[in-house]
Amino acid sequence: MALLCLAAGMMYAGCSSGPSRLVGGTCASNDDCRDLCATGGDFPGGFCTTPCFDDGDCPGMSVCAEFDGDGICAFPCDSDPYCQDLLEGAYECRDQGTPDGRVVLESVIEEECTGNGTLATVLAGHMADAAIIAEPFGAAITTSQVGVLWFHVRIRGVAVHAAEERRGVNAIEKSYEVMQALRGLEAELNVAPPAPYDRFSHPINLNVGAIRGGDWASTVPGGCVTTYRIALYPGTSVRDLQDRIEAVVAEAAVEDPAIFAHPPEVRYAGFTSEGYEIADDHPLVTTLSGAFARAAGTPPALVATTGTTDAGILGTVGGTPAVCFGPYAERAHAANERVWVPSVVQTAQVMASFVREWCGVG
Numbered sequence: 607m608a609l610l611c612l613a614a615g616m617m618y619a620g621c622s623s624g625p626s627r628l629v630g631g632t633c634a635s636n637d638d639c640r641d642l643c644a645t646g647g648d649f650p651g652g653f654c655t656t657p658c659f660d661d662g663d664c665p666g667m668s669v670c671a672e673f674d675g676d677g678i679c680a681f682p683c684d685s686d687p688y689c690q691d692l693l694e695g696a697y698e699c700r701d702q703g704t705p706d707g708r709v710v711l712e713s714v715i716e717e718e719c720t721g722n723g724t725l726a727t728v729l730a731g732h733m734a735d736a737a738i739i740a741e742p743f744g745a746a747i748t749t750s751q752v753g754v755l756w757f758h759v760r761i762r763g764v765a766v767h768a769a770e771e772r773r774g775v776n777a778i779e780k781s782y783e784v785m786q787a788l789r790g791l792e793a794e795l796n797v798a799p800p801a802p803y804d805r806f807s808h809p810i811n812l813n814v815g816a817i818r819g820g821d822w823a824s825t826v827p828g829g830c831v832t833t834y835r836i837a838l839y840p841g842t843s844v845r846d847l848q849d850r851i852e853a854v855v856a857e858a859a860v861e862d863p864a865i866f867a868h869p870p871e872v873r874y875a876g877f878t879s880e881g882y883e884i885a886d887d888h889p890l891v892t893t894l895s896g897a898f899a900r901a902a903g904t905p906p907a908l909v910a911t912t913g914t915t916d917a918g919i920l921g922t923v924g925g926t927p928a929v930c931f932g933p934y935a936e937r938a939h940a941a942n943e944r945v946w947v948p949s950v951v952q953t954a955q956v957m958a959s960f961v962r963e964w965c966g967v968g
Contacts, residue, residue, distance in 0.1 A: 627654055628903050629668045629679045640903060644678065655679050662963065665900040707965030710734060714916075724916035728924035736890040736964065737920045737928040740953060742935030742945050743909065745902065747894055749929060750802055750883035750910035751918060752809065752837040755847055756876040759784055759855060761819075762868035765828030774826035775864045778819040781830045784870060787858035788812055788834065791850060800839055802910040809912050812836045833876075837912060840881030848874065882918035882928075883910075890927045890964075897959040898931075901952060906931075931956070 631654040633643035639654035655678040656663075658670035664679035671680055710732065714723030741748070761784065763777030792812040803809040812834060819830030838847050852872050859865040884891060886908050898906040917928035933949035 628665055629655055630681055724919050733924050734926050737926045739915055739917055739930045740932040741915050741930035742932040743930055744934040746907040746909045747929050747931050748911050749886055749908050751914050752912055753879045753881040754837055754914045755878055756835050758831055758833050758873045760871040761830045763828045766826050768824045771826050777827045777830035780865050781832050784855055784858045787854050791854045810837045840883045844878055844880055879914055879918050882921045884927055893964055894960050897956045901956050
């Protein structure tokens with residue numbers, strides 16, 4: 607059972623992390639705060655706060671406390687030595703209760719292509735009324751995401767000695783012809799994109815992710831396998847996109863007799879996911895938006911992404927409405943990918959506030 611400690615009937619600013627101009631920052635006048643600067647003997651150094659009627663009016667982890675007959679937002683105290691010294695041991699604790707619902711923390715090895723992570727969890731029967739993935743999108747909630755399809759194209763050539771290169775068929779070079787044909791498909795998919803992807807100049811991306819071919823420099827390579835990733839809009843079936851891919855590859859082979867002699871093979875493996883979207887007015891989105899607004903003082907952006915996450919697996923396979931909300935990040939998927947640590951704290955505060963409202967506290 608969690609305990610929320612109050613100092614002599616009021617909240618005290620210095621006993622919790624996360625002070626800001628909204629709640630908890632030091633001040634000399636109202637100009638130093640978003641709303642109100644409380645001063646006087648009970649607030650040494652001044653205390654930024656905002657009026658409230660109940661805990662739901664207060665941002666982040668702050669709560670509504672009564673002071674001189676009015677409600678103000680402040681942080682809960684804990685019983686660490688700093689807090690005890692600051693308050694000279696004066697504590698008055700109230701039972702903060704536990705969530706009426708069940709909160710599950712799912713920790714998986716990655717959140718983007720399932721594997722032994724989210725998909726395995728869903729298939730094991732773990733479902734919920736709502737899910738939040740802590741994907742780093744900053745001050746935004748993702749409500750729409752593309753699907754993703756990984757596929758491999760195998761080209762068979764004719765291997766010969768490099769001295770007789772004209773007699774062979776270079777499978778690596780022929781792979782580039784297929785690659786250019788697939789670029790044509792990519793261009794078609796980016797014509798007149800549906801909302802909300804019409805906000806992007808190029809929402810559907812084809813990525814040539816890996817290429818494996820040849821044995822060494824002195825033999826014309828007799829085989830090459832190229833691995834691709836392509837996106838698809840919510841509402842587009844994976845099977846329809848696969849049909850278009852196979853048609854494009856087959857047409858490229860017909861146009862080049864050297865390829866057509868050994869028809870290329872298209873194989874699907876690794877990752878397949880349809881697009882996913884959730885309505886902006888879904889209770890999950892509105893409740894999480896409210897929790898963010900209480901913490902930051904402004905509403906979050908509701909965005910679409912041209913990448914994909916396991917929100918799609920939770921929503922389409924598990925029947926669990928899901929969104930992404932997390933800290934600020936830079937250089938995604940690079941070796942020096944990083945997140946801004948203070949935003950990790952804010953994310954935790956917003957999620958805690960969301961849990962209190964979504965599950966209720968008994």
